[in-house]
Amino acid sequence: MSDLLLKKQEGAILELSLNRPKQYNSFNRPMALALIAALEEAAVDQTVRVIVLTAQGKGFCAGQDLNEVTDPNNGINFEAILEEHYNPIIRLIRQTEKPIIAALQGVAAGAGANIALACDFVVCSEKASFTQAFSKIGLVPDSGGSYILPRLVGWQRANAMLMLSEKFTAQEALELGMIYKVVAAEELNSATQQLAERLANMPGQALGWTKRLLNASITNTLEEQLKLESDLQIKAGYSADFKEGVAAFLEKRAPKFNQDK
Structure with a gap:
């Protein structure tokens, strides 16, 4: 793993930290x-139930390093940056059927903001902020x-966020539902650890299917969504996690989920 991305796993929780x-x-x-490789690996690693995306230092992510774009000798063009970097990252965040938490300690700008917002949960320090930033440099x-x-x-x-590139505080982002x-x-x-532990102890397969439903709901018709809900609920009804959940409820004890392979 590159030292530009720090990787730490404790139990079922994998932390990936931009460095x-x-x-x-x-x-x-x-x-x-490095982030793409780590997300690809985590998606199929059965020991990982929750992924936490964090960052070192004062800022979460300032987006693209413009020095890399403008380097006349070793610069990378926008097509490569989008098709080989950012688009695969966003697809992996959304298609990985495991909860992904973004923990923001500071500013998230441009692609950094959108990568965070693509995650299933965003937990922010009161010092965090967001800005789209693209329009300020003609993008x-x-x-x-x-x-x-x-x-x-x-x-x-x-429309205002994307065109005006104004900065939003974490509290404003919360009030807007971001x-x-x-x-x-x-x-x-x-707070991030507590959320990650809570999710790790929940039925992972059901959480993954819930994420699939939410993704599909964006483009499905009502009938298509009802059909997908039915298909996945039938599968969930035959799962070991459902049996465990019912047994724990009847026996008045805490359930032990994630028994499905």
Whole structure:
């Protein structure tokens, strides 16, 4: 694993931490490819039930490292950056049927903001903030921003965020429905850990299928969604986790989930 991405697993919780703090964790090609590889591995690793995406230093992620784009000798073009870096990252975050938590201690800008917002849960320090930033340098939104933001905050607000590139505090993001929770800066790690442990002890297969349903709901008709709900509920009804959940309820004890292979 590249030292640009720190990897730590404790029990069923895998933490992936962006590690370019001096550059506010802006993405270069090595870090992007390291994150892709780690997410691909985690998606099929049965010992991993929850993924936490964090970052070192003061900022979560400042988006793309512009020095890499503008380097006249070794620069990377936008096609490669999008098709080989950001688009695969967003697809993996959404298609991996495991809960993914983004924990933000500071600013998330451009692609960094949209990668965080693509996660299933976003927990922010009160010092965190968001900005789309693209329009300030003559670019358009990428990394799913034009897809995700309107669904989180509505058309008008998303239009303002994407065109004006204004900064939003963590509290404002919470009030707009962009994120899950805001905590004091010193409580970010413990709050994220508590959420990750809670999810890790829940029925992982059912959580993965719930994520599949939410993804499908964006484009499905009502009839298509009802059919998918039925198909997955029938599968869940035959699962060991369902049997365990019912048994624990009847026996008035805590369930022990994740028995399905």
